[in-house]
Amino acid sequence: MSFRPDAPAPVSAGLSASTIITRAVLFDMDGTLVDSTAVVEQVWGEFAARYGLDIAEILRTSHGVQAGDTVRRFAPVGTDVAALTAELGAMERVRTEGIVALPGAAELLRSLPADAVALVTSADRILADIRMGAAKLAMPATAVTADLVTRGKPHPEGYLRAAELLGVEPADALVFEDAPAGIAAGVAAGIRTVAIGPNTGPLPDGVMHIADYSAVSVTTDVDDAGIRTISFRF
Structure with missing residues (x-):
């Protein structure tokens, strides 16, 4: 180049x-x-599986958006958004392969x-x-x-x-x-x-x-x- x-x-x-x-x-x-596609899809895939959500829809709308905003949009009513966002963030921090x-x-x-x-x-x-x-x-x-x-x-x-x-x-x-x-x-x-x-x-x-x-x-x-x-x- x-x-x-x-x-x-x-x-x-x-x-x-x-x-x-x-x-x-x-x-x-x-x-x-x-x-970071592989890591992002892995973490959000686990989130989607936990709550029976449509992973394709999550990935379609989550790119470029803060994780907390995505959790707030898709997590079931009553979810502790801050705690779940922190959990997902911790998962992302230890996954760097790819x-x-x-x-x-x-x-x-x-x-x-x-x-x-x-x-x-x-x-x-x-x-x-x-x-x-x-x-x-x-x-x-x-x-x-x-x-x-x-x-x-x-x-x-x-x-x-x-x-x-x-x-x-x-x-x-x-x-x-x-x-x-x-x-x-x-x-x-x-x-x-x-x-x-x-x-x-x-x-x-x-x-x-x-x-x-x-x-x-x-x-x-x-x-x-x-x-x-x-x-x-x-």
């Missing part, structure tokens, strides 16, 4: 080459930087200015550290995890907070997301959003789709006003 300014990126089938110029890059984690980085994710993160990158995830900080470590990806210095927001995706709070922490306006940032809830959060925040992977669902107008990062090139420049810009070519 190349991130050289003189190396045009190959274009995915059905996607025209285009360039997006930004000042900050905001990444979701699961499904966007980290492939967790890998998406193609090109590590190279892309290394190519970006560290102070222009944030992670915005529905996982809590402990789980985020575990999964990023399992995938051998460096945790960005700026991370907005589930324990730092009051409203999870699809609410835009996490992405708006990340942009603020990086010192940029939403219009000057770029979001990478894989799930409908996260894509909706990026769009609602007024941030240009790129959807990645096979689980995005129908895309809002203006949202580009890529399979992974292997066909992406990026360069960093300083404009005439002394402002650093990051150019992505898809």
